[in-house]
Amino acid sequence: MTTSFLPWLPAHESLGEAIRSSRAIAKPDGRLRALVRLAGYDRDVIATGKIDRLAGECLRALVEGGGPAESLTPLRLAILPSHTVDHLLPAIRVAGLHRRLALEVKLGGYGLYRQELLHGDEELGRFEPGLILLALDASAMLPQLPIGASEPEVESAVRQTVDELRLLWEHARTRYGAQPVQQLLLPTAPRLFGSFDALVPASPAALVERLNTVVAAAARQDGALVLDLAGQMPEQVGEQDRFDSVRWHQGKQLINPPFAPLYGDLVARVAAAVSGLSAKCLVLDLDNTLWGGVIGDDGIEGIRLGQGSAEGEAYAAFQHYAAQLGRRGVILAVSSKNDEVVARAAFEQHPDMVLRLGDIAGFQANWSDKAANLRAIAQQLNIGLESLVFIDDNPAERAIVRRELPQVAVPELPEDVSGYPARIAAAGYFEAVSLTGEDLERGRSYTANAERQAVLDTATDMDGFLRSLAMQLVARPIGLMDRPRAAQLINKSNQYNLSTRRRTEQELAAMLTDPAAIGLGFRLTDRFGDNGLISVVLARPDPAFAQNELLIDTWLMSCRVLGRGVEAAALACLAQAAGSQGALALIGEYRPSGRNSMVENHYADLGFKPTDAPADADRKSRFWKLVLANAELPPHHLKLEASQ
């Protein structure tokens, strides 16, 4: 088979052999690590099936041995289909491995989704899905209408179908506590007229399009997500690769088996986004990536960029795509083997540069190796290496980075830069579950942060630096306005997160209806700008503790504002809120997640004392207590403002 369905993944010299030899690794965690690496290579449906079988064995062995692999986030996905999906499950799980998920997948009964959602299904309830994918096709969803049906008739039939879907989503949430994901319809029906189908409201083509539009609008309103299969094909993959009418007649397979690896990845990237595992930062090489030529040799006038040549236009178009990603909240950074002054000059002086220095949050142009630069960027931006996607035209550099830093996503690229935007889009590392005002501000905020860092690098006196920032922290009960961003933080923050308890926006709202619960959102401004909502603290009474004690269920903070004393100021606000509703003590819990060791001493540092864990607590959790009466709260440099 020659079509590559995962063209952004590198080809393995002998994948079959590598899969076979992974069996020789005795320990399940070591074997699983090897298989996770193999999941990151371009693979067909058969190799994918083999990786899945072996990885499944390892995961089961690890769960029996006391817990899943630390580097993978467990997630339970239920698929309720109207068509055959059995052949897609291995590909979903293996794509999950590449996207750092240990997916447990449960299949609902074929065509039984209404019953399972509306009337309940015991087995599905016991499975406790985090995500429910409604994999429906046209035969299940398209209203039956005469071809002459008028636009209002079509509209009313479409509304009826979508209203039913909304009811199903609602039940997915309330009955199973799961995030619903609706698979959009694939246009598989042949045209009845041709171009004119678009003008006939009840033609299959027009119906599918209208239904998808209305489903997406409803999903946006209801907080459901969609799986959009149609809009996301890598170059050289066509509709005929996705749907094969023979397979449909043979086994009601909507998705042609060879396409399974791509379908699996489309599902896994949504699941990863829900779990907060999407990448956050696009790191760009410079020479022959953002412009043609080598600026150190060719000079600023010699590089090829912008109008005047097709090549120059293609580089400008790629910069434009990166800038667009920046505006939707992806952080942009530069890693290049270059003289820093020369490299910066291009950004400052070249008239056709689309990206400007202000768009770049981390700028590493030097003669160190790329791996060291990527580490420096991650550290400067306070994000994990696994949040980086590295773009470099040089295959050797890509291979080196993959070997040195397997956590960093390094997509394979087409030879010509004109194909870069489509390839980066196809790779799907930046899938999202929301677009908040904070996303839109982020690029600016990280850039300002880099400037703050620069001030700090030159400042000798830390206290003086903090005072000079003129920081102001606004604590506000989490209301309707802050909820989407708070939920986003709850689901994305990994490092500065004491308990890593994920909650959907709906679950958060439900929790905060308890008048005894405290939910505080913190916004930080300073002289460089507004950092937005950067910390969330949730506290509530818990039956395991005394009535006048509040358990801090969740405490998390964006790493962008590390080292600014926000946690001490937040504690002051929390203590005040807790005290005013009659609480005598705060209970802190640290639940190790494998990724939050940076906060293991959070409560100790804030003056909490160790206390016994309640009987039914998570075994690895450690508990801390702060008696509020005459507690000595740690100092900070923030001006506090409580707002209602």
Add this chain to the structure above:
Amino acid sequence: MTEAEIYDALADVARDVFDDDTIKLGPETRAPDVPGWDSQGNIMLIVAAEQRFGVRFRPAEFESLKNVGDFVSLIAAKRDGR
């Protein structure tokens, strides 16, 4: 490609699809003789065989097959008719 070669190649395909290196195929082998060769496995085998032999099977052709011997004859006939 001789019939013997098709048998060998098809056995390779089946070993790959069903992830079992011990699979041997003879003219009389039928789906129930091979672990994993269920209806889903069957479609995967067809897909892989189509790719391996560069042919395309019609659903009706496939439904009339009784055993691997028939399958090999079908492949041979398809390859001749290409």
